Amino acid sequence: xxxxxxxxxxxLAVELTDYLAKSGYICKWVASCEEALEEVSVNQYDALxxxxxxxxxxxxxxxxxxxxxKSKMAVIVITARGELDDKINGLDLGADDYLTKPFALSExxxxxxxxxxxxxxxxxxxxxxxxxxxxxxxxxVSYQENAVALTKKEFDIFQYLVLxxxxxxxxxxxxxxxxxxxxxxxxxxNFIDVHVRNLRKKLDKHATIEWFETVRNVGYxxxx
Amino acid sequence: xxxxxKISIFSAVIRLLLLVIMWFTLSFVIKKVxxxxxxxxxxxxxxxxxxxxxxxxxxxxxxRNDSTELYVSFSNLHSEFLRLYRSNNITRPKDYFVNESxxxxxETNEYRVLYHHFSYKNTNYVLEIGExxxxxxxxxxxxxxxxxLLLTATLIVSHFAQSVFIDYLLKPFQKIxxxxxxxxNEPELFDHSKVHTTTSDFxxxxxxxNQMMDRIQEQFKKEKQFIANVSHELLTxxxxxxxxxxxxxxxxxxxxxxxxxxxxxxxxxxxxxxxINNLLLISRIENHxxxxxxxxxxxxxxxxxxxxxxxxxxxxxLHVLNTVENxxxxxxxxxxxxxxxxxxxxxxxxxxxxxxxxxxSDSFEEGRYCIAIADTGKGMTEVQLSQIFNRxxxxxxxxxxxxxxxxxxxxxxxxxxxxxxxSSELNVGTTFRLVxxxxxx
Numbered sequence: 001x002x003x004x005x006x007x008x009x010x011x012l013a014v015e016l017t018d019y020l021a022k023s024g025y026i027c028k029w030v031a032s033c034e035e036a037l038e039e040v041s042v043n044q045y046d047a048l049x050x051x052x053x054x055x056x057x058x059x060x061x062x063x064x065x066x067x068x069x070k071s072k073m074a075v076i077v078i079t080a081r082g083e084l085d086d087k088i089n090g091l092d093l094g095a096d097d098y099l100t101k102p103f104a105l106s107e108x109x110x111x112x113x114x115x116x117x118x119x120x121x122x123x124x125x126x127x128x129x130x131x132x133x134x135x136x137x138x139x140x141v142s143y144q145e146n147a148v149a150l151t152k153k154e155f156d157i158f159q160y161l162v163l164x165x166x167x168x169x170x171x172x173x174x175x176x177x178x179x180x181x182x183x184x185x186x187x188x189x190n191f192i193d194v195h196v197r198n199l200r201k202k203l204d205k206h207a208t209i210e211w212f213e214t215v216r217n218v219g220y221x222x223x224x
Numbered sequence: 225x226x227x228x229x230k231i232s233i234f235s236a237v238i239r240l241l242l243l244v245i246m247w248f249t250l251s252f253v254i255k256k257v258x259x260x261x262x263x264x265x266x267x268x269x270x271x272x273x274x275x276x277x278x279x280x281x282x283x284x285x286x287x288r289n290d291s292t293e294l295y296v297s298f299s300n301l302h303s304e305f306l307r308l309y310r311s312n313n314i315t316r317p318k319d320y321f322v323n324e325s326x327x328x329x330x331e332t333n334e335y336r337v338l339y340h341h342f343s344y345k346n347t348n349y350v351l352e353i354g355e356x357x358x359x360x361x362x363x364x365x366x367x368x369x370x371x372x373l374l375l376t377a378t379l380i381v382s383h384f385a386q387s388v389f390i391d392y393l394l395k396p397f398q399k400i401x402x403x404x405x406x407x408x409n410e411p412e413l414f415d416h417s418k419v420h421t422t423t424s425d426f427x428x429x430x431x432x433x434n435q436m437m438d439r440i441q442e443q444f445k446k447e448k449q450f451i452a453n454v455s456h457e458l459l460t461x462x463x464x465x466x467x468x469x470x471x472x473x474x475x476x477x478x479x480x481x482x483x484x485x486x487x488x489x490x491x492x493x494x495x496x497x498x499x500i501n502n503l504l505l506i507s508r509i510e511n512h513x514x515x516x517x518x519x520x521x522x523x524x525x526x527x528x529x530x531x532x533x534x535x536x537x538x539x540x541x542l543h544v545l546n547t548v549e550n551x552x553x554x555x556x557x558x559x560x561x562x563x564x565x566x567x568x569x570x571x572x573x574x575x576x577x578x579x580x581x582x583x584x585s586d587s588f589e590e591g592r593y594c595i596a597i598a599d600t601g602k603g604m605t606e607v608q609l610s611q612i613f614n615r616x617x618x619x620x621x622x623x624x625x626x627x628x629x630x631x632x633x634x635x636x637x638x639x640x641x642x643x644x645x646x647s648s649e650l651n652v653g654t655t656f657r658l659v660x661x662x663x664x665x
Binding site: 011012015016018019021053094101103104105106123153167168172175176179182191194195210215216217218219 | 279330373423455456459463464465466468470471473474480483487491493494497503532535539615
């Protein structure tokens, strides 16, 4: 998977590249509109991470040009502005998803996975983790043909951890993923723990889940 | 009361007063003139008569020297008379006029009478000359009526003329009020075009307003720019820090102590991020940067919202009663209205102890739609109640969050002209009531 990162803040681009490289993506970083336009016209990319506020123009120009080229590139717009107008514009112009700075890398990973899967029509509509099958299209989990009844939030948490497997996911990241960027909800909510406890109980009925780790003081990790 | 109406009422009263004074004065003057006229005629007659006295046959009458004798002459229609008789009284003034009733051939009439005292050959005489007054009085009455009618007509015509003129005169002023003063709270919509007027006072007022609003708009623009800059300049480094710490967290070489510190840092960073985002949200709302209004159905919104809180509700074993049932469609920003109700419900859940109740209901109050969110939580004191909408206000320090939730609620409510009424009793509960503006028909 080739990903083009268009981001004018070098340090941020470094962190994005670092994270995505560990997830198996091949990343290329450019810092301006001009370079980005040249890059997309020359090379084939599966996904584009696009910052809107670029020094030599608006990221929307790049988005428009990508869409006009009929390329099947997945585009995730990244912006610090976070204004509603931008959100509407971004999706209208054909961005596949939208992330507001600051965002969790695990969130970016999950979104990127979902967008690429959708755009490129991969047949992998199922995630397999130690015999548990997660069906992404209809939010169902089963183990050896037996359905595991999860609530929507439990499903969200499970899927998120599986998509970010082998990484520690903090309670914060999980909270933000499940409840979104809800304004006044406290960051260190122990509600996540309750949901995870219930989720583990349900999974544990079907098989041992020693691969579903609690990382002391931090959060959770699923080992593949 | 409007200036226009005040001026109208004042000038109407003044005019009415003038009318009364004019009426009385004119009546008096006309009467005087009429009498003077009659009196002049009578004086002429007296002179004629007295001159004739010396020569004519009436000499005989005086020669007779008979004190009881009278000379009386009436005109045919009794419109005037002459009377001459001797008098012993010489102390009375020489000439004077009085109004007197005289009975002539069984007919009593009002006369203006001139008494003329004179001496002729050592004898005192009195000459009375009378002029009938009925006709004059009738004429005067008619005059009064005509004057009254004329004055009333003048009053009415001038009142309308003045109203029209005042309307015309105050038109620029009215325009300033309608298009400028009424929009003073929405600098974005302010019309900077000059109001055309030849009245210098209004021009000064208009110029002053325009200058003031120019400055305010300039400030607004600066604030907006500032917000955009802050949002970019602050959130970008936070973004870098957060992502770097997240990457570090998955670095195998870091020991447990390091991991703990990273997690605490991430938590602080998250708090910082939320504070900035919330402040930016408030600023954006107050800068009217949320303009896309759409129809909102509260039944859907509330049930969606409660579904979002189902885990908290379940864990706290709260009894939730949602009776929102009225058909009411509100035009507003859906995202903001969602945040508004979300924050209130969130607070209600937060401050209600396990096993408590949460009741969300709606009603119409004097034609205005109203949603009430009531809890059986710990409630607030009067002092706390008066401060809840202040930024960074927390009821107690251990509480989670940054104390911006209700400040946001207040901003959103202001933007949508929703009135918030809060009533609370310590250890009994709190009720938030959102009263929506009346629907314009």
